[in-house]
Amino acid sequence: MSTQQYRAGFISLVGRPNAGKSTLTNALVGHKVAITSAKPQTTRHTIRGIVHREDAQLILVDTPGLHRPRTLLGQRLNDLVADTLAEVDAIGFCLPANEQVGPGDRFISAQLARLQRKPIIAVVTKADLVSKEALARQLLSVTELGREVLGADGWADVVPVSAVDGYQVSTVADVFASHMPESPPLYPDGELTDEPEAVMVAELVREAALEGVRDELPHSLAVVVEEIVPREGRSDDNPLLDVRVNLYVERPSQKAIIIGKGGARLREVGTTARKGIEALLGTRVYLDLHVKIAKDWQRDPRQLVKLGF
Numbered sequence: 001m002s003t004q005q006y007r008a009g010f011i012s013l014v015g016r017p018n019a020g021k022s023t024l025t026n027a028l029v030g031h032k033v034a035i036t037s038a039k040p041q042t043t044r045h046t047i048r049g050i051v052h053r054e055d056a057q058l059i060l061v062d063t064p065g066l067h068r069p070r071t072l073l074g075q076r077l078n079d080l081v082a083d084t085l086a087e088v089d090a091i092g093f094c095l096p097a098n099e100q101v102g103p104g105d106r107f108i109s110a111q112l113a114r115l116q117r118k119p120i121i122a123v124v125t126k127a128d129l130v131s132k133e134a135l136a137r138q139l140l141s142v143t144e145l146g147r148e149v150l151g152a153d154g155w156a157d158v159v160p161v162s163a164v165d166g167y168q169v170s171t172v173a174d175v176f177a178s179h180m181p182e183s184p185p186l187y188p189d190g191e192l193t194d195e196p197e198a199v200m201v202a203e204l205v206r207e208a209a210l211e212g213v214r215d216e217l218p219h220s221l222a223v224v225v226e227e228i229v230p231r232e233g234r235s236d237d238n239p240l241l242d243v244r245v246n247l248y249v250e251r252p253s254q255k256a257i258i259i260g261k262g263g264a265r266l267r268e269v270g271t272t273a274r275k276g277i278e279a280l281l282g283t284r285v286y287l288d289l290h291v292k293i294a295k296d297w298q299r300d301p302r303q304l305v306k307l308g309f
């Protein structure tokens, strides 16, 4: 057997509301939660988690657009979907085992069918909720749907899974991995914090940093929580958390806006964000903010990686 190439890439789980996307993401990723906060409309993707394996790395990203199809019509939705999905390497289309393939699924399939040459893996979720026979029937209907919308080849793969009892979760990861391009790991293992709160922390910092300057920095700010660690040597009844956060902008002029005269604005941002973070985490916080320049970071998720995101 030849040595297997390491694979790494981006994958987006889509599917109608309640299809089990978030639960599957958590099951795949385990406890690691990604910590990047970026504006979905402009960055296109928010990282939800990263699966680190011996042979592959899967970066699960959210795709805006397919969540609220009813608020968007016609060409605009088509463009949005094509745009936002253009940058991922594969798509996991989630359909629950315990509900018949319906108009919502057909709608999404039709949108996905517009993406040329993108592997789409149909994932039949919540397999624990139905009998083996019912699961087999659902796999057939889902396969049939694939042939209807994509032509004879249909979905790149069809996999049943239960995120709740763990059935086939690693198989889903195997299948996703097999559709990733050959690539070295895009993120070092262990770089991300285990704190799910980090996502909200990043959001609080982002909100504070954009306050009053939204017009000047419309799409140019990414916030990355580097670490959240308890300060050593503090007693249990008087804990302090060190929260280190990087703010990435594209240009020196934007950095100047964030920082303000003599650093005045950044101090305000820090104070506002810290109050929110302390309320969120229920403990005192030392917030350390750094503003950095990362050119054109939002164009391409791979770019984020190169820039150390």
Ligand SMILES: Nc1nc2c(ncn2[C@@H]2O[C@H](COP(=O)(O)OP(=O)(O)OP(=O)(O)O)[C@@H](O)[C@H]2O)c(=O)[nH]1
Pocket (backbone or CB within 6 Å): 015, 016, 017, 018, 019, 020, 021, 022, 023, 024, 125, 126, 127, 128, 129, 161, 162, 163, 164, 165
């Ligand atoms: N029994 C069972 N329930 C599941 C499974 N996966 C998800 N669920 C349940 O299905 C419901 C919806 O799951 P979510 O993961 O929130 O679905 P989602 O697709 O992220 O939903 P939206 O955020 O609305 O798009 C929740 O109540 C989950 O607990 C599964 O494998 N088995």
